[in-house]
Amino acid sequence: MKKCRILGLFGNFDDAFAAIGDFKNKKVDGITVDDVTFLSPIEHPDIDDVLGPRPSVIPKVTLCGAAFGITFGFLFLASAQSNFLIQPQGGKPVVPLPSNIVLTYEMMILFSVLFTVVAFLITTRLFRKRKSLYSEKVGIDQVAIEFEVDEKYIDPIKGVFKDNHAVEVREEVQS
Amino acid sequence: MQNNEVYKDINEDLKWAQINKDVLKSMENPRKGYWISVAVCLFLISFAVVGEVYQYNVGMGAANLNWPHMWDLYIATFIFWIGMSHAGTLLSAILHIMNADWRKPIYRFAEAMTTFSLMTAGLFPMIHLGRLWNMYWVLPYLTDRGIWPNFRSPLVWDAFAISTYLTSSALFLFIGMIPDLAICRDNARGWRKKLYTALSLGWRGDDRQWRNFRRTYLIMACFLIPLAVSVHSIVSSDFAMSIMPGWAVTSFPPYFVAGALYSGCAAIITLFILLRYYFRWEEYMTIAILEKTAKLTFAIAMVWTYLNLIEFASVWYGHSAADKEVLLAKFFGPYAPFFWGMIFCGSVVPFALAFEKLRRHLPTMMVVSILLNLGMWLERWMIVTPTLSLSYHPIAHDVMWPSWVQWFIVAGSFGWFGLLFLVFVKVFPSVSMYECKEMVLHRRELANKEISPVMANNPGGGAPATGVSSKSPGVEGS
Amino acid sequence: MSLSNLIDDWSRYRKGREEGGFHDYEHMWGMSIDLNKCIGCNACSVACYAENNLAVVGKEKFEKGQGMHWLRVERYWDEPDLGEERTSEFQQHGASFLPMMCQQCNAATCEPVCPVAATYHTPDGLNAQVYNRCIGSRYCSNNCPFRLRYFNFWSYYEDSWPAPLQMQLNPDISVRDMGVMEKCTFCVQRIRTVKDTARMEDRKVRDGEVQTACSQTCPTGAIEFGDMLGMYDPETGVAETRVTKMWRKHQVELGKTKQNKQTPEMRGYRVFEFLNTDPCVMYLDRVREV
Numbered sequence: 001m002k003k004c005r006i007l008g009l010f011g012n013f014d015d016a017f018a019a020i021g022d023f024k025n026k027k028v029d030g031i032t033v034d035d036v037t038f039l040s041p042i043e044h045p046d047i048d049d050v051l052g053p054r055p056s057v058i059p060k061v062t063l064c065g066a067a068f069g070i071t072f073g074f075l076f077l078a079s080a081q082s083n084f085l086i087q088p089q090g091g092k093p094v095v096p097l098p099s100n101i102v103l104t105y106e107m108m109i110l111f112s113v114l115f116t117v118v119a120f121l122i123t124t125r126l127f128r129k130r131k132s133l134y135s136e137k138v139g140i141d142q143v144a145i146e147f148e149v150d151e152k153y154i155d156p157i158k159g160v161f162k163d164n165h166a167v168e169v170r171e172e173v174q175s
Numbered sequence: 176m177q178n179n180e181v182y183k184d185i186n187e188d189l190k191w192a193q194i195n196k197d198v199l200k201s202m203e204n205p206r207k208g209y210w211i212s213v214a215v216c217l218f219l220i221s222f223a224v225v226g227e228v229y230q231y232n233v234g235m236g237a238a239n240l241n242w243p244h245m246w247d248l249y250i251a252t253f254i255f256w257i258g259m260s261h262a263g264t265l266l267s268a269i270l271h272i273m274n275a276d277w278r279k280p281i282y283r284f285a286e287a288m289t290t291f292s293l294m295t296a297g298l299f300p301m302i303h304l305g306r307l308w309n310m311y312w313v314l315p316y317l318t319d320r321g322i323w324p325n326f327r328s329p330l331v332w333d334a335f336a337i338s339t340y341l342t343s344s345a346l347f348l349f350i351g352m353i354p355d356l357a358i359c360r361d362n363a364r365g366w367r368k369k370l371y372t373a374l375s376l377g378w379r380g381d382d383r384q385w386r387n388f389r390r391t392y393l394i395m396a397c398f399l400i401p402l403a404v405s406v407h408s409i410v411s412s413d414f415a416m417s418i419m420p421g422w423a424v425t426s427f428p429p430y431f432v433a434g435a436l437y438s439g440c441a442a443i444i445t446l447f448i449l450l451r452y453y454f455r456w457e458e459y460m461t462i463a464i465l466e467k468t469a470k471l472t473f474a475i476a477m478v479w480t481y482l483n484l485i486e487f488a489s490v491w492y493g494h495s496a497a498d499k500e501v502l503l504a505k506f507f508g509p510y511a512p513f514f515w516g517m518i519f520c521g522s523v524v525p526f527a528l529a530f531e532k533l534r535r536h537l538p539t540m541m542v543v544s545i546l547l548n549l550g551m552w553l554e555r556w557m558i559v560t561p562t563l564s565l566s567y568h569p570i571a572h573d574v575m576w577p578s579w580v581q582w583f584i585v586a587g588s589f590g591w592f593g594l595l596f597l598v599f600v601k602v603f604p605s606v607s608m609y610e611c612k613e614m615v616l617h618r619r620e621l622a623n624k625e626i627s628p629v630m631a632n633n634p635g636g637g638a639p640a641t642g643v644s645s646k647s648p649g650v651e652g653s
Numbered sequence: 654m655s656l657s658n659l660i661d662d663w664s665r666y667r668k669g670r671e672e673g674g675f676h677d678y679e680h681m682w683g684m685s686i687d688l689n690k691c692i693g694c695n696a697c698s699v700a701c702y703a704e705n706n707l708a709v710v711g712k713e714k715f716e717k718g719q720g721m722h723w724l725r726v727e728r729y730w731d732e733p734d735l736g737e738e739r740t741s742e743f744q745q746h747g748a749s750f751l752p753m754m755c756q757q758c759n760a761a762t763c764e765p766v767c768p769v770a771a772t773y774h775t776p777d778g779l780n781a782q783v784y785n786r787c788i789g790s791r792y793c794s795n796n797c798p799f800r801l802r803y804f805n806f807w808s809y810y811e812d813s814w815p816a817p818l819q820m821q822l823n824p825d826i827s828v829r830d831m832g833v834m835e836k837c838t839f840c841v842q843r844i845r846t847v848k849d850t851a852r853m854e855d856r857k858v859r860d861g862e863v864q865t866a867c868s869q870t871c872p873t874g875a876i877e878f879g880d881m882l883g884m885y886d887p888e889t890g891v892a893e894t895r896v897t898k899m900w901r902k903h904q905v906e907l908g909k910t911k912q913n914k915q916t917p918e919m920r921g922y923r924v925f926e927f928l929n930t931d932p933c934v935m936y937l938d939r940v941r942e943v
Contacts, residue, residue: 040382058387081326114346418796
């Protein structure tokens with residue numbers, strides 16, 4: 001059994017959504033809507049309704065980043081301040097809260113942003129070799145549905161694509 | 176809404192392929208005007224280099240700084256550029272969260288403006304240091320001297336805030352550009368192909384990427400807004416945290432933030448008109464969007480004027496002799512021409528934006544936006560210098576005018592910003608392609624809904640019923 | 654940079670919190686300047702130039718306001734028509750003089766704003782300036798209400814002391830180069846020497862042992878310098894220092910923003926007391942016939 005990839009290009013969102021609807025309605029046995037990878041030039045506002053809920057961990061990572069920024073920021077500042085060989089504050093607290101609040105705030109934002117970006121890069125699976133099944137048309141104005149399935153599903157999937165007016169169908173057998 | 180027939184934010188029949196084509200075209204084959212602009216920028220930068228090299232070697236006296244004028248144009252221009260950087264955040268983050276989709280064709284260059292004006296602003300605290308070569312001492316790093324920066328100093332807050340802001344806004348700009356870079360990658364050849372392949376990080380536009388992309392973008396926007404506000408508040412604390420008359424003003428943080436948004440919006444209008452003219456982007460940078468930006472600018476201008484007046488009023492009724500003296504010196508003293516120039520440019524000129532005819536007239540808008548920014552620059556100068564000239568101690572009352580070195584470096588900063596921006600518009604797409612497509616799609620849906628209200632009531636549960644109705648973005652274009 | 658250092662600092666902080674301030678001052682150097690005695694001769698300023706290796710910037714730069722006079726004798730003129738005739742073109746009473754040196758504020762406004770902690774408060778109660786650490790952001794000078802901080806706008810060491818004048822430089826103190834802020838230190842090199850001697854001889858610093866260049870030079874003895882912590886000690890019988898006596902006599906106290914005077918003889922005041930910078934220099938008002 002070989003893993004195959006198949007990609008169907010559609011001229012508009014409606015056709016592609018219709019095709020996804022077909023997969024949803026179990027037109028092809030063994031293929032569900034969760035196997036669908038949907039490629040588009042923009043994010044269609046209704047995409048969540050079509051594909052069903054697909055979670056994202058990014059907000060959680062951001063929260064971790066914010067918490068880390070606050071704790072690390074404050075501890076870093078406080079330890080640095082109490083570590084001065086010579087205390088420069090004549091008569092004022094060694095760990096001054098007002099200025100530390102300001103700096104901790106900045107650190108919170110910095111680490112939240114950094115964590116978010118790192119999470120984005122990991123969860124979107126960027127930095128990987130691009131799969132060969134890619135159409136430049138997706139960057140322009142066409143949308144595509146991609147599957148990575150066993151060889152036996154290829155033909156029925158192709159059939160669904162054709163039924164829904166796919167502009168082009170590409171497939172690739174993985175070696 | 177009544178003018179939608181003539182002035183639309185964007186033409187909803189715009190083909191998606193055409194958007195790609197138009198934007199990609201803007202990155203190719205620089206015209207003569209482009210090279211002239213580059214030359215002008217380089218010329219200005221060379222001035223600054225001459226000034227800075229001279230000043231670096233002989234000392235800050237070259238800038239005609241003296242006792243008590245320890246700060247002058249450098250700090251004023253620093254605040255000016257920091258303020259300019261707030262426009263990108265306003266357009267891309269605040270308006271994004273508020274779902275104002277007219278921002279879409281113009282937010283990219285506004286974000287670039289944010290990053291570049293921060294890169295310009297960041298130079299000034301360095302330039303103004305007496306010992307430039309030791310500037311890294313402001314950063315908290317482990318050293319066996321056992322000493323850290325003084326975390327109580329607003330200048331250290333500046334260093335933290337600006338580096339955070341620069342990092343975040345550059346990342347925001349970059350992340351928001353990834354889908355467009357992928358388009359560039361698909362169309363480029365030669366060194367550009369390599370560059371865009373590296374920068375687009377393998378973006379292919381699948382649903383997982385888009386989903387996480389949208390989350391990331393929204394989250395970063397949410398963080399950028401408080402960040403931008405805090406950055407300019409912190410810059411204002413350079414003054415507000417001091418003890419000097421005219422500086423220790425409680426209303427400075429909101430005043431600075433309003434001024435920042437104000438000058439940023441004015442700069443957006445300037446660049447808007449220039450880009451529209453250079454790249455013939457009448458389809459994207461439409462008069463309707465310009466009008467909306469102008470209205471926003473007008474609103475912010477009025478906020479700024481109000482905060483200005485409230486500052487004068489609080490000084491006046493505060494009855495602090497020194498504060499009053501500084502205020503009166505601004506009104507009638509040697510700095511009066513600049514002060515009234517600031518009031519004229521900042522509070523009177525924006526009323527031009529209240530008139531529809533003027534708002535739609537590009538040359539007028541160009542002049543107005545430049546005047547607004549001139550006013551905002553004068554504002555910063557009038558914050559910094561009169562206080563130094565007239566502080567508490569009468570023996571230190573003095574008036575001093577900046578030397579050519581300062582003027583050269585200030586002029587050079589505009590060249591530096593311009594050069595960065597010019598490189599940007601030719602290397603990166605300065606109009607967001609995917610967001611324009613979203614906007615077109617959205618507007619088309621709205622238009623269709625207006626035609627057939629029945630369709631609008633269609634419940635959006637199932638797949639095929641929603642989305643683009645009959646006409647799709649694709650086929651006609653390809 | 655160690656745990657013990659951290660714990661020490663913390664305990665000091667705790668102690669300070671409990672006792673209401675930062676308390677372990679070894680000394681608190683202060684001054685009392687009697688303006689009745691000041692004749693405006695500028696000898697103090699000259700002495701300061703000699704003692705502290707102050708750069709002589711030349712007429713042109715001085716006029717531009719780039720002078721380095723740590724101690725300046727300020728002249729204030731009355732309105733010409735203040736006198737009886739109210740017609741005179743000239744002043745009736747001449748100038749009033751105010752020698753101003755760094756006031757060594759206890760709540761110094763220059764200290765918190767320095768980004769690199771180049772200016773800080775020493776356990777001697779001095780507002781110290783670390784030249785090596787200074788990066789020249791000049792914020793301290795901007796935030797000094799007395800404008801008593803001077804910046805090396807140029808590199809002066811070549812022009813200011815043409816050979817063989819460099820031989821007269823004080824070896825106890827560095828020559829500052831361009832880009833560094835500087836100010837009166839209460840002749841910290843002299844304080845240092847006296848403290849070291851006292852320590853070697855295993856005794857306390859005596860009153861009058863440290864003299865700043867200005868107080869040493871003043872021909873009328875207008876400037877008193879001493880330790881403000883030198884109160885009467887019943888155990889050892891050490892008397893109050895002269896400065897402390899002066900401050901007490903004129904009812905000027907540290908840590909107060911307004912002095913409550915009982916008689917007009919009490920002439921003491923501190924410059925800009927209402928700003929609450931708590932300076933360590935007290936001035937005695939000039940009394941004149943009007």
